[in-house]
Amino acid sequence: MSPHVQSELLAAYAGGEIEGARAYSIEAHVVECADCQAAVARLVEPARMQRGWADIEDRLDTPRPAAIEAALGRLGVPGHLARLLAATPSLSVSWLGAVTVALAFAVIAAHESERGLLLFLCVAALLPLAGVAAAFGRGLDPVFEIAVAAPFSSVRLLLLRTAAVLPTTIALAGIAALTLPGVGWTAAAWLLPSLGLTVMSLALATYVAPSRAFGGVTAGWLAIVVFSAIDAGDRLAAFDSGAQVAFVVLALGGGIVLALRQDHLDLGRTL
Amino acid sequence: MSASLAAGLSDEKLLAAVAGGDRQALRVLYERHAPWLTLRLARRCADADAVSDAVQDTFVVVWKSAARYQGGGAVGAWMWGIAIRRLIDALRRRPRREFHSSERIDVEPSAEEQVLLGVEHGDLAGALDRLSSELRAVVQATILDGLTSREASRLLGIPTGTVKTRAMRARIQLRKEMA
Numbered sequence: 001m002s003p004h005v006q007s008e009l010l011a012a013y014a015g016g017e018i019e020g021a022r023a024y025s026i027e028a029h030v031v032e033c034a035d036c037q038a039a040v041a042r043l044v045e046p047a048r049m050q051r052g053w054a055d056i057e058d059r060l061d062t063p064r065p066a067a068i069e070a071a072l073g074r075l076g077v078p079g080h081l082a083r084l085l086a087a088t089p090s091l092s093v094s095w096l097g098a099v100t101v102a103l104a105f106a107v108i109a110a111h112e113s114e115r116g117l118l119l120f121l122c123v124a125a126l127l128p129l130a131g132v133a134a135a136f137g138r139g140l141d142p143v144f145e146i147a148v149a150a151p152f153s154s155v156r157l158l159l160l161r162t163a164a165v166l167p168t169t170i171a172l173a174g175i176a177a178l179t180l181p182g183v184g185w186t187a188a189a190w191l192l193p194s195l196g197l198t199v200m201s202l203a204l205a206t207y208v209a210p211s212r213a214f215g216g217v218t219a220g221w222l223a224i225v226v227f228s229a230i231d232a233g234d235r236l237a238a239f240d241s242g243a244q245v246a247f248v249v250l251a252l253g254g255g256i257v258l259a260l261r262q263d264h265l266d267l268g269r270t271l
Numbered sequence: 272m273s274a275s276l277a278a279g280l281s282d283e284k285l286l287a288a289v290a291g292g293d294r295q296a297l298r299v300l301y302e303r304h305a306p307w308l309t310l311r312l313a314r315r316c317a318d319a320d321a322v323s324d325a326v327q328d329t330f331v332v333v334w335k336s337a338a339r340y341q342g343g344g345a346v347g348a349w350m351w352g353i354a355i356r357r358l359i360d361a362l363r364r365r366p367r368r369e370f371h372s373s374e375r376i377d378v379e380p381s382a383e384e385q386v387l388l389g390v391e392h393g394d395l396a397g398a399l400d401r402l403s404s405e406l407r408a409v410v411q412a413t414i415l416d417g418l419t420s421r422e423a424s425r426l427l428g429i430p431t432g433t434v435k436t437r438a439m440r441a442r443i444q445l446r447k448e449m450a
């Protein structure tokens with residue numbers, strides 16, 4: 001260990017008055033000398049050091065963003081949006097896990113019988129709708145109060161969440177459909193109904209409370225499916241080509257209504 | 272751990288406490304090391320905000336990776352290794368400003384300082400001081416700060432190839448002077 005650097009020399013170093021080899025010599029010494037570190041500490045502006053520590057504490061106190069929030073951030077989604085999207089109940093791991101389990105059982109049933117296939121199509125068609133409904137739900141949403149109070153259009157938030165939930169759920173259902181027995185186009189017959197039902201529910205939610213809109217559309221559609229399946233000759237009548245065209249029309253019509261009446265979609269007051 | 276207890280502990284003990292999630296221990300480490308880290312970084316970068324950011328980053332890294340400290344070297348040296356790399360990262364993220372390379376006129380070293388330097392470096396000190404400021408900056412970054420050519424090129428804002436050729440020129444000149 002070299003002799004302690006004199007305090008005047010340290011002061012000159014701190015003041016930036018020393019260059020070259022003498023500065024290196026001081027630095028090489030200070031890095032491992034507690035006394036000189038303490039002497040240097042007295043030469044640095046205390047306020048700056050205090051501010052630095054306050055900033056460090058702030059950063060240590062900031063919770064780490066959830067994986068999905070961090071991923072959205074990397075995709076260029078602004079921080080506040082990423083947080084609100086990440087808080088969507090139907091984007092949580094538990095929800096997606098439940099969706100996967102439901103789809104798995106439906107796929108198993110579809111392997112057993114045509115009735116099972118019908119069950120799969122119903123589940124696959126309704127899951128995106130359920131995901132969007134959950135994104136509206138006051139009971140499920142951990143940031144419900146914050147979202148209502150935020151200076152941020154709740155319609156915009158809901159549509160953003162819908163835009164995030166739909167592809168996620170549809171992707172899961174699509175993967176599940178690939179594992180169905182050889183049924184050709186029928187494996188994808190749930191896709192247009194799921195879109196149509198979702199848009200229709202959203203359109204209806206501009207007239208009545210969202211929970212009623214989602215519940216009513218689901219119940220009505222299930223009734224139609226069950227009724228049309230009574231005829232044993234064509235159990236999948238609710239998914240045939242006529243129905244597919246009807247759902248395209250419904251989706252477009254619902255989209256127009258939604259665009260015109262989006263100001264009426266207010267989760268804060270109607271729920 | 273209480274503030275007074277932490278203040279009496281060695282860096283290694285504090286680091287072990289930080290690894291166990293003791294924030295008071297981190298605070299004592301900050302009070303001991305942040306000032307000289309700030310000064311030393313400031314000699315390599317004129318942007319005071321970048322220096323402050325780098326010092327803060329350093330202690331956030333220390334907080335997260337205290338358990339990875341292997342011992343063997345001084346804690347200060349370990350922290351310096353983190354700090355200089357955080358500074359390079361901070362510089363990469365922000366638009367470049369003037370690099371601190373102003374050459375000041377050295378005051379004549381006192382007799383004591385001459386002795387001190389003589390003991391520690393022999394002729395090397397004089398030889399280093401006779402290098403041009405460009406060459407000396409490269410020697411400082413690559414040898415004394417222990418950076419790779421790539422890291423040095425980021426810190427100094429010059430191409431990696433230039434770092435290598437300047438390091439070679441500096442080595443040749445030093446060898447000639449020490450012979």
